[in-house]
Amino acid sequence: MKEAYEKLGAFYLGKEYDLASRTLKDDVVLYDSKDLTTHAVIIGMTGSGKTGLGIGLLEESLIDNIPVIAIDPKGDLTNLLLTFPELKGEDFQPWVNAQDAVTKGLTVNQYAKQQAQLWQKGLSQWGQNPERIARLRAAAEFAVYTPGSSAGLPVSVLRSFSPPPPAIRDDGDLFRERIQTTVTSLLALLDIEADPITSREHILLANILEHAWSLGRSLDLAGMIRAIQAPPFQRIGVMDLDLFYPQKERFSLAMRLNNLLAAPGFEAWLEGAPLDIGHMLYTSEGKPRAAIFTISHLSDPERMFFVATLLNEILGWMRTQPGTSSLRAILYMDEIYGYFPPVSNPPSKTPLLTLLKQARAYGLGVVLATQNPVDLDYKGLSNTGTWFIGRLQTERDKERVLAGLEGAAAGTGFDRGRMEEVLAALGKRVFLLHNVHENAPAIFQTRWVMSYLRGPLTREQIKELTADKKSSLTDAGKTASVTPVSVPGTPFKFAPLEAGPPVSPPGIDTFFLAASGAGQGLVYYPAVVGCMNIHYASVQYDIDVSESVALAATLEDGPMVLDWDHAEAFDPAHLEMTALPGAEYAELPQAAGKVSAYSKWNKDLLRWMRQNRPLTLTRSKRFKMTSSLEESEGEFRSRLAQAIREKRDLAVEKIRKKYDSRFTTLKGQLLRAQQAIDREQEQAKSRKTQTAISFGSAILGAFLGRKTVSTTTASRVGTAMRSASRIQKEKMDVVRAQERTRAIQGQMEELEARLQEDISELEFSFDPASEKLDEVRIKLKSSDITVQIFGLAWLPFRKNAQGQLSADWESKKSSR
Numbered sequence: 001m002k003e004a005y006e007k008l009g010a011f012y013l014g015k016e017y018d019l020a021s022r023t024l025k026d027d028v029v030l031y032d033s034k035d036l037t038t039h040a041v042i043i044g045m046t047g048s049g050k051t052g053l054g055i056g057l058l059e060e061s062l063i064d065n066i067p068v069i070a071i072d073p074k075g076d077l078t079n080l081l082l083t084f085p086e087l088k089g090e091d092f093q094p095w096v097n098a099q100d101a102v103t104k105g106l107t108v109n110q111y112a113k114q115q116a117q118l119w120q121k122g123l124s125q126w127g128q129n130p131e132r133i134a135r136l137r138a139a140a141e142f143a144v145y146t147p148g149s150s151a152g153l154p155v156s157v158l159r160s161f162s163p164p165p166p167a168i169r170d171d172g173d174l175f176r177e178r179i180q181t182t183v184t185s186l187l188a189l190l191d192i193e194a195d196p197i198t199s200r201e202h203i204l205l206a207n208i209l210e211h212a213w214s215l216g217r218s219l220d221l222a223g224m225i226r227a228i229q230a231p232p233f234q235r236i237g238v239m240d241l242d243l244f245y246p247q248k249e250r251f252s253l254a255m256r257l258n259n260l261l262a263a264p265g266f267e268a269w270l271e272g273a274p275l276d277i278g279h280m281l282y283t284s285e286g287k288p289r290a291a292i293f294t295i296s297h298l299s300d301p302e303r304m305f306f307v308a309t310l311l312n313e314i315l316g317w318m319r320t321q322p323g324t325s326s327l328r329a330i331l332y333m334d335e336i337y338g339y340f341p342p343v344s345n346p347p348s349k350t351p352l353l354t355l356l357k358q359a360r361a362y363g364l365g366v367v368l369a370t371q372n373p374v375d376l377d378y379k380g381l382s383n384t385g386t387w388f389i390g391r392l393q394t395e396r397d398k399e400r401v402l403a404g405l406e407g408a409a410a411g412t413g414f415d416r417g418r419m420e421e422v423l424a425a426l427g428k429r430v431f432l433l434h435n436v437h438e439n440a441p442a443i444f445q446t447r448w449v450m451s452y453l454r455g456p457l458t459r460e461q462i463k464e465l466t467a468d469k470k471s472s473l474t475d476a477g478k479t480a481s482v483t484p485v486s487v488p489g490t491p492f493k494f495a496p497l498e499a500g501p502p503v504s505p506p507g508i509d510t511f512f513l514a515a516s517g518a519g520q521g522l523v524y525y526p527a528v529v530g531c532m533n534i535h536y537a538s539v540q541y542d543i544d545v546s547e548s549v550a551l552a553a554t555l556e557d558g559p560m561v562l563d564w565d566h567a568e569a570f571d572p573a574h575l576e577m578t579a580l581p582g583a584e585y586a587e588l589p590q591a592a593g594k595v596s597a598y599s600k601w602n603k604d605l606l607r608w609m610r611q612n613r614p615l616t617l618t619r620s621k622r623f624k625m626t627s628s629l630e631e632s633e634g635e636f637r638s639r640l641a642q643a644i645r646e647k648r649d650l651a652v653e654k655i656r657k658k659y660d661s662r663f664t665t666l667k668g669q670l671l672r673a674q675q676a677i678d679r680e681q682e683q684a685k686s687r688k689t690q691t692a693i694s695f696g697s698a699i700l701g702a703f704l705g706r707k708t709v710s711t712t713t714a715s716r717v718g719t720a721m722r723s724a725s726r727i728q729k730e731k732m733d734v735v736r737a738q739e740r741t742r743a744i745q746g747q748m749e750e751l752e753a754r755l756q757e758d759i760s761e762l763e764f765s766f767d768p769a770s771e772k773l774d775e776v777r778i779k780l781k782s783s784d785i786t787v788q789i790f791g792l793a794w795l796p797f798r799k800n801a802q803g804q805l806s807a808d809w810e811s812k813k814s815s816r
């Protein structure tokens, strides 16, 4: 049986807590994952349980197949990898803190056993069985990245400064912000604190980056050093470059950057997977990932540099995603101190503010934790929909939080005095949950986490945790760039230099594929090219796409003169009408001298295309969705997961809405029925209406608005009913009215049961990695192919000193 807390699209965070009696209630506190798209902050003093709450939230998210990027300044989040479904002492043993064992007078073995038991007990008290741990482990791929170090998975952040995607480049403000934060964080790494408006260093680097990025080029550090010495422009604003920043002084800036590059251990910043957010969030199979970036080993400027870079990349990725109303991914930062201050403006602040303002539309939920509310930028907070407030240390902190809450709750009847009492009474792992999407705040204790909260791991432990993932992941991150050189099969005779290209048969168009460099040392080989526009259409799968294809097949001197099986795709934009002077030519095979051969080859090409170029897409029968042309299977799977989440969230909301109006009607009827009784019982009027309302709101709370699913609601309803009926029994003349009330109450109970049933019947169980998908093939028909160019083309090959040939047109090839 499913546990009561496993509800569609809801995160199990804990249970309601009664502050007055200091006891845990049975009511489960569920949080609609959708609500997280308006972001959350977790505030509480050290030891109040922030990280425990954060880890619990991330566990829920991953179980629901929502990927996570977590920034881990303290090293605690690595614990997400410490999950042991069997809860055995041996499993815990390598990870327990040996010092703690000594302090307790236990052997490491005994201590590990004790910890395993502690976790087993904690989890079962919170209704979580080992099977849930296994589910968490299986739901996602977990990875610990250690930028600037080789202990965990490396990330290459400084290999190059790549231009942001067009979505950012085309937005003037975002592009400028991106350049500024990149430069500020790079200068911080050099220990130069520079003002973007007045500092020469900043202005120069910003101009260099803007120049490269506007051309769509990336710059590596070496390129940056060269550009500082010899910038690709002569003026800065209206001023001459050398007056603005004399060459000699530029040289010393270049030297500083060079010294950074030459520093021991710096290679770690250049190795590993690129910071590609799409790949950080999903495996190539479409399985969600938990990418944990641990930065506790870094110096302050290095941390700032990394965090700002990562946030910028996330911002760039986000802007390329389609809009959504459901949660797509979570960005969690475990300690925000120093990255989001109210007054100063470190490079991390601008992208973070932009994220808080814009991420909602893209379904990216930002969760920030801090010990100290004074560390948070107030403007940023006003964009935050959820506040988790734990125990606070000082009066000043409480004041600050109260002011913020009052602002966030503007107009909703904020009771400051009551709130002050609440804040003062919060204890360990007890939080006040204020969610703008809910009617009322809740006070709850966080559930026990599945991950073993061991605290920061040692370098060696991180190494061990990531060892098996290292080889596969870093390989996947690297791009294969070596393509085999293709040389025509048969050694042709070279035509003498002066002869020019051999004569083409009359009426056959002749082209030359552009070569790089000069004509000297170049040999042109003959090929037949066909450039086509092809159109794939399927009503059944709702497909209607066109694409251009250009193929070149070299002519061979043998029985098989032309074989489209060996054709290569190329970019027809590089076809030219003239050859480079000074090149040599292979001979044209005899067969290619006849005009009739070309119409046969043209027909062959059409047949070949029909047989060999079907459009192969991936399709989910169950959800009636088909992948798009450019989409890999993994990308399709993650898109599918998001689409299903949207559908599910909408479906749940629709059901709630549907019942909402029926319930309101019944509630009105109940009130009227109650009033009818009251008319008969003048003297007890006020008391009874009270009873009716409390009964009404108990039911209302159970399935609308508040998402805490109450197991005590039933008993509350019972009490309300009993007290109501006791009073009513006193008078016989109200029996009929009382029966009517009962009937309505019965209808309400039935309605609630039906609502729960409707929700539980929604079938949205989905595992992105194992969901069954089918291959769909859409074949080309003759009428789908329009040949635009067909003729003879000379392809350039280059001879090296040893006389070996290699294709000079590698860069003109295309992938399709």
Ligand SMILES: Nc1ncnc2c1ncn2[C@@H]1O[C@H](COP(=O)(O)OP(=O)(O)OP(=O)(O)O)[C@@H](O)[C@H]1O
Pocket: 044, 045, 046, 047, 048, 049, 050, 051, 052, 053, 056, 122, 371, 429, 446, 447, 448, 449, 453
């Ligand atoms: N949900 C939980 N399940 C089990 N244990 C927990 C949970 N939350 C907190 N703890 C225990 O309480 C300790 C302190 O909690 P936690 O680390 O979350 O505090 P914190 O507010 O993040 O403190 P700091 O500001 O110092 O990082 C943890 O090390 C763990 O032992």
Ligand SMILES: [Mg+2]
Pocket: 050, 051, 052, 076, 334
């Ligand atoms: Mg913490």
